[in-house]
Amino acid sequence: MGEAVNGPRTFPNHIYHDQLNNNQGGNHIGREIVRSCDPTVLDTLALTMTKSNGTRSHYSLRNGLVAPKWHKTMGCCAFIISSVLYSLKRFGSYITKKVSWPLMFITLMMSIFMFTLFTDFIPFNRIVYSKDADNSAKGFIPLKGNTQSDRSALHLRRDVYGSDPKITLPLPRASTSSFNALSANGSQQGKAIKRFPACIVFGVSKCGTKAVIEYLKLHPHVVAPRSEINFFNNETLQHQHGLDWYIQQMPPSLDHQITVEKSPDYFQNHLCADLIRAAAPATKLILLLREPIERLVSEYMQLSEKRPGLPEFDKWVIGQDTGDVDQRVPSVMVSAYSEHVSYWLSVFPREQIHIIESQSLRDYPLQEMRRVEKFLNLQPFFQPDDFYYNSTRGFYCMRMRFSGKTQCLGKSKGREHITVSQSIMEKLQNFYQPYNNKLKQILSLDFPWL
Ligand SMILES: Nc1ncnc2c1ncn2[C@@H]1O[C@H](COP(=O)(O)OS(=O)(=O)O)[C@@H](OP(=O)(O)O)[C@H]1O
Numbered sequence: 001m002g003e004a005v006n007g008p009r010t011f012p013n014h015i016y017h018d019q020l021n022n023n024q025g026g027n028h029i030g031r032e033i034v035r036s037c038d039p040t041v042l043d044t045l046a047l048t049m050t051k052s053n054g055t056r057s058h059y060s061l062r063n064g065l066v067a068p069k070w071h072k073t074m075g076c077c078a079f080i081i082s083s084v085l086y087s088l089k090r091f092g093s094y095i096t097k098k099v100s101w102p103l104m105f106i107t108l109m110m111s112i113f114m115f116t117l118f119t120d121f122i123p124f125n126r127i128v129y130s131k132d133a134d135n136s137a138k139g140f141i142p143l144k145g146n147t148q149s150d151r152s153a154l155h156l157r158r159d160v161y162g163s164d165p166k167i168t169l170p171l172p173r174a175s176t177s178s179f180n181a182l183s184a185n186g187s188q189q190g191k192a193i194k195r196f197p198a199c200i201v202f203g204v205s206k207c208g209t210k211a212v213i214e215y216l217k218l219h220p221h222v223v224a225p226r227s228e229i230n231f232f233n234n235e236t237l238q239h240q241h242g243l244d245w246y247i248q249q250m251p252p253s254l255d256h257q258i259t260v261e262k263s264p265d266y267f268q269n270h271l272c273a274d275l276i277r278a279a280a281p282a283t284k285l286i287l288l289l290r291e292p293i294e295r296l297v298s299e300y301m302q303l304s305e306k307r308p309g310l311p312e313f314d315k316w317v318i319g320q321d322t323g324d325v326d327q328r329v330p331s332v333m334v335s336a337y338s339e340h341v342s343y344w345l346s347v348f349p350r351e352q353i354h355i356i357e358s359q360s361l362r363d364y365p366l367q368e369m370r371r372v373e374k375f376l377n378l379q380p381f382f383q384p385d386d387f388y389y390n391s392t393r394g395f396y397c398m399r400m401r402f403s404g405k406t407q408c409l410g411k412s413k414g415r416e417h418i419t420v421s422q423s424i425m426e427k428l429q430n431f432y433q434p435y436n437n438k439l440k441q442i443l444s445l446d447f448p449w450l
Pocket residue numbers: 204205206207208209210211264298301358359361362363365395396409412413414415
């Protein structure tokens with residue numbers, strides 16, 4: 001399992017950006033692989049990004065700033081020209097005698113303006129990174145991206161460039177405890193502060209993620225934000241606000257409490273795995289899995305409520321051109337769990353991911369929550385009286401221990417499902433079978449639907 005680095009970090013000064021296509025609705029994920037280092041240049045990180053159309057753009061990271069190289073060159077030229085002009089004028093050169101001072105001033109201002117306009121600054125302290133136990137370091141530089149291929153983060157992998165010399169950058173620690181220091185209140189003993197989550201419920205949507213987070217919040221040692229933050233799958237948030245903003249979205253917690261966040265759409269966005277790992281490699285993860293067709297229908301019911309023009313279920317899942325299950329429908333591919341689980345398992349060790357079968361949580365919330373408690377190293381808290389079966393809703397609701405008040409999930413949970421025709425059901429079953437088989441193999445788990 002990875003571990004956060006204490007003290008200064010080592011980093012390469014050349015990285016290479018490879019384009020990967022993760023087949024998630026055509027999204028491109030950028031992954032940078034370090035190729036070489038120049039130990040003599042201690043403050044420069046050069047990046048080469050290869051875009052999907054094959055063109056390359058060069059970036060340099062110097063003195064804490066990252067900028068496309070040609071923009072920077074242009075800005076520098078403008079600055080140098082105006083400085084030369086200014087000096088000539090100042091010392092009374094014959095050529096510039098005729099140029100008035102206001103014109104000189106405007107030229108100078110224009111140059112500075114151009115420099116800032118064409119330069120995309122990103123301070124060093126926006127980089128988040130960590131070092132693994134195997135001595136591999138990973139880092140992210142959120143980049144403003146106009147195209148899919150410019151997507152949010154550059155991923156540096158120390159493990160693929162071997163023993164090349166590195167540079168040392170004075171960067172903040174990327175560990176849970178360091179994130180506490182980022183809190184607005186500061187970390188003072190006995191004082192509630194906002195913390196990076198110790199655990200993230202990262203998927204899968206429509207599998208009971210809300211239920212698990214609401215049940216967890218009954219525990220006095222758990223705090224969780226009211227709504228999904230969706231930070232690691234939102235490049236705008238990452239670029240504009242950074243990790244400190246993310247932490248600010250968490251409720252304050254005391255030292256003996258843990259913060260838990262749920263954003264189930266992280267699951268199918270594979271880059272989230274790398275980003276979470278780089279931000280805090282020890283983050284525990286909870287994953288809920290539901291019978292894939294049931295999950296798909298549940299998502300369809302939600303979508304059809306939000307989008308009245310959505311086609312009927314049959315037409316939505318079956319490609320009219322092919323007559324087969326339509327893999328271009330993102331919701332269809334979310335239920336192809338093995339595709340995503342295998343990626344998360346390539347980033348996080350298996351013991352760091354707790355998996356809950358959705359129906360089991362629905363039927364046996366006490367047992368499942370006790371397992372979660374153990375996984376999170378929480379003091380045993382859950383008791384039978386904390387849950388009661390609500391026959392109208394068709395699932396267990398919660399009973400507050402001290403006030404005795406009851407609480408159920410909102411009306412968006414427990415929608416009536418449409419009946420799927422036999423022929424469509426068969427097509428879906430055949431479609432998901434290989435994915436289910438693979439899931440069973442990689443997880444060594446035996447759910448009733450596997
Ligand atoms: N206790 C419990 N255990 C397991 N499953 C439960 C539980 N309570 C609710 N549900 C069902 O979970 C479905 C909603 O899942 P999510 O909360 O993950 O939805 S969301 O992604 O946050 O929108 C939603 O499914 P549908 O009813 O099919 O829509 C809920 O009924």
